[in-house]
Amino acid sequence: MASQDAKLILYTNHRCPWAHRAHIALEELQVPFEEVIIDLDKPRTPEYLKINPRGLVPALSYNGNIIIESAIVSQFLADAYPSHLVPASNAPGGALRRARVALFVDAFSSKLTSPLFGLYTARTDEEKESIAAKFTEGLVKEVEPLLADANPFFGGSDKLTLAEVLTGSFVIRLKTLAGAGIYPKSISLSSLAEKAPRFARWVDAVSAHPSVTSIYDEEKIIEGAKARIAKLQAASA
Ligand SMILES: N[C@@H](CCC(=O)N[C@@H](CS)C(=O)NCC(=O)O)C(=O)O
Incomplete structure (x- = not known):
């Protein structure tokens, strides 16, 4: 289970439906996070490409560990913060x-x-x-x-x-x-x-x-x- 003190940074853009997935998970789980908006109308900065070499949003930093791809980010959040979203794989059913x-x-x-x-x-x-x-x-x-x-x-x-x-x-x-x-x-x-x-x-x-x-x-x-x-x-x- 993730610590409530974990430091989360979400690299996002509100117009992106893939990034929106991560927002829905974080909102539903009530997990505090810092938001960094990536301007998708400009080329990605070298700094952002170090975070996500694919240059896409979303990306999540979890205590400095980078997770990319919206489905993987969302599944990670659901697994790291057990909740009503989905049962653990070893829970009954x-x-x-x-x-x-x-x-x-x-x-x-x-x-x-x-x-x-x-x-x-x-x-x-x-x-x-x-x-x-x-x-x-x-x-x-x-x-x-x-x-x-x-x-x-x-x-x-x-x-x-x-x-x-x-x-x-x-x-x-x-x-x-x-x-x-x-x-x-x-x-x-x-x-x-x-x-x-x-x-x-x-x-x-x-x-x-x-x-x-x-x-x-x-x-x-x-x-x-x-x-x-x-x-x-x-x-x-
Ligand atoms: N498969 C990726 C798709 C993410 C994606 O396509 N994000 C778009 C914005 S909606 C993006 O960052 N595009 C970069 C660009 O427009 O240059 C995921 O699920 O995270």
């Missing part, structure tokens, strides 16, 4: 629960997050609709069934779990960008509620949770998404 969370995160990332990234570079309405259809198929076939017992959070939990730590930043962006009409109509919130009602209820609960909203700035995310789409479209024109 712990290994099975961890396997269930891992499958959910895998399904969410491969069937939902990956297609959504494709929307940023899609040029025609046909292309967008084909991505939206792939998203909806993955949602209905693979993700909706894994939320059968969500109450309101993963696996019947009334508190946030590691499943939401690893997906919540994408869930809240999905709600924002679908609501703002940046995503095609076929993945609008009302359409999702019809095709995948459990998912829609879960999205509402996750997006309203204070640990998920704590660093989230909806306006900036909409602005950023519009700017990124324009930039990617211009680059591929």
